[in-house]
Amino acid sequence: MSKRTRRELLADVGKGMFLASLGTGVAGDLGLSAAWAADDPGRVTFGDLEPLVAFMQETPPEKFLAAAVEKIASGTDLKTLVSAAALANARAFGGEDYVGFHTLMALPPAFTMSGEETDAKAKPLAVLKVLYRNSSRLKEAGKEHADTLKPVTAGDVTKTPTGEQLRARVRKNDLPGAERTFEAICASGPPDAALDRLMMMVDDATEVHRVVLVSRAYELLDFVGHRRAHALLRQSVHYCANAEKSAGYVSRSQEVRDLLPKLLDQHRLVSKPLGMKPADDARVAELADVIYRSSAAQAAEAAAAALAEGTDPAAVGEAVSLAANQIVLRDAGRPKQWAQPNKPVGSVHGDSPGVHACDSVLAWRAIAAAGDQRTRASSLVLAAYQVARDRGVRPEFLDKWTPYPRPEHLEAVRGVPANKLVAELEAAIRDKDQSRAAALAHRVGAESSDAAGAVLAVCRKYAVSEDGALHAEKYYRTTSHEFAATRPAFRWRQLVALARVTASAYGQPAPGMDEARRLLKV
Numbered sequence: 001m002s003k004r005t006r007r008e009l010l011a012d013v014g015k016g017m018f019l020a021s022l023g024t025g026v027a028g029d030l031g032l033s034a035a036w037a038a039d040d041p042g043r044v045t046f047g048d049l050e051p052l053v054a055f056m057q058e059t060p061p062e063k064f065l066a067a068a069v070e071k072i073a074s075g076t077d078l079k080t081l082v083s084a085a086a087l088a089n090a091r092a093f094g095g096e097d098y099v100g101f102h103t104l105m106a107l108p109p110a111f112t113m114s115g116e117e118t119d120a121k122a123k124p125l126a127v128l129k130v131l132y133r134n135s136s137r138l139k140e141a142g143k144e145h146a147d148t149l150k151p152v153t154a155g156d157v158t159k160t161p162t163g164e165q166l167r168a169r170v171r172k173n174d175l176p177g178a179e180r181t182f183e184a185i186c187a188s189g190p191p192d193a194a195l196d197r198l199m200m201m202v203d204d205a206t207e208v209h210r211v212v213l214v215s216r217a218y219e220l221l222d223f224v225g226h227r228r229a230h231a232l233l234r235q236s237v238h239y240c241a242n243a244e245k246s247a248g249y250v251s252r253s254q255e256v257r258d259l260l261p262k263l264l265d266q267h268r269l270v271s272k273p274l275g276m277k278p279a280d281d282a283r284v285a286e287l288a289d290v291i292y293r294s295s296a297a298q299a300a301e302a303a304a305a306a307l308a309e310g311t312d313p314a315a316v317g318e319a320v321s322l323a324a325n326q327i328v329l330r331d332a333g334r335p336k337q338w339a340q341p342n343k344p345v346g347s348v349h350g351d352s353p354g355v356h357a358c359d360s361v362l363a364w365r366a367i368a369a370a371g372d373q374r375t376r377a378s379s380l381v382l383a384a385y386q387v388a389r390d391r392g393v394r395p396e397f398l399d400k401w402t403p404y405p406r407p408e409h410l411e412a413v414r415g416v417p418a419n420k421l422v423a424e425l426e427a428a429i430r431d432k433d434q435s436r437a438a439a440l441a442h443r444v445g446a447e448s449s450d451a452a453g454a455v456l457a458v459c460r461k462y463a464v465s466e467d468g469a470l471h472a473e474k475y476y477r478t479t480s481h482e483f484a485a486t487r488p489a490f491r492w493r494q495l496v497a498l499a500r501v502t503a504s505a506y507g508q509p510a511p512g513m514d515e516a517r518r519l520l521k522v
Helices: 006-022 024-029 047-058 061-073 078-093 098-116 125-141 163-171 175-187 191-202 208-219 226-243 247-266 281-293 296-308 313-330 353-370 373-391 407-412 418-430 434-447 452-465 472-485 492-505 513-520
Strands: none
Touching: 047 061, 047 078, 047 125, 061 078, 061 125, 061 513, 078 098, 078 125, 078 226, 098 125, 098 208, 098 226, 098 452, 098 472, 125 452, 125 472, 125 513, 163 175, 163 191, 163 226, 175 191, 175 226, 191 208, 191 226, 191 353, 191 373, 208 226, 208 353, 208 373, 247 296, 247 373, 281 296, 281 313, 281 373, 296 313, 296 373, 313 353, 313 373, 313 472, 313 492, 353 373, 353 472, 353 492, 407 434, 418 434, 418 452, 418 492, 434 452, 434 492, 452 472, 452 492, 472 492
């Protein structure tokens, strides 16, 4: 899908004439100088978005925010900016740079957060935060990451390329062959079909970056257009091929590689239609507890059995989400040996087991909703497997640690008047008091089930202002989405967890935010 259409070619010719009329100096100030290089047939290009993609990829961070705000003022909307940033990120990093792919995964959540902002002047802040991070990382990475994604042709693959072929190429550490196979897959059908075949490869292992990258890339197709699916989804081919180079990674993944096909076959999850039998609150709670307390293989078996019994896949996904939520609520915090300057001892934000598990489950559920029957079944089974595996990193999660808010936390906020709860929640966040924030969020839910918007607004404010160790936007989006998708009996657990993580992350301001506020005059 990197081939240029006649319309794109003519558009690029027109842009070249426009740049010639401007002169190279003015064009450079506008961030358009790379349009000349984009005419190189040896480069992946993006048609009418190419000048803005080049602006994203080449504008230095010290000039970026002012230039981006100027573009907004002149009529460029936030969705277009996100689209260009995603394509610039994909072309530069190709799913091979840790900060790079975290930044790409934060773009759709940041756009959603901007849409929720009620102050019109402040709407761009969440997006500008992530765009600035993107610009900074592009400069840090340097020229060696100028174009990780190169043009690729289908080459010597069958007329009907399969997911099994793609997986086999990756397992053999054959990235060029995998690239050609996936190009043929994308050229042979719509993006949803490409997603299903891609997941045959992704399903070879369970870890947060592997699944969230493909989920966010697929979500970004609504921004950049389906004709650019290959450029975004092929990042997962790079990611998985690089992971396959690690003998330890392959060894750790062998259990699930053996287990998944066995469960799909044993429970006939592909050969017979999945059911839609509703599950009551007790059944969802029971399944969530089984998944939380089991080994990874047992949790996968429990999810597969529930699907085989005809349980609505949405209810199975809800149970897996609640199991992941327990990891956040029960976490005693980051131990000394895992501490970093922006993730101190006792913190639960950033790449904590719970945040990773919750973000992963949302991604697995999104993929399940978008895919065919095999993708739907495998994604839910693997989500359960991953949650149990993530919980297993610390044995204390099982019986030693109890969920927030604990009785003593609730007792400490019992006297707060109902009309002061949200204000006290914000104060607790600013005090970095995780236990008090969790207890106050719990009380808000107990006092008024309609007060979720107020809690989300407070947490969103600090998800924008604070750095969040690369995870603030993703986790805010995870919990706000899961709150809306979870039944009333359990949904407030999501906001309790969000309040706790928000308090944990406070005190590390996001780079560029002061300048962005000054430019936007907010």
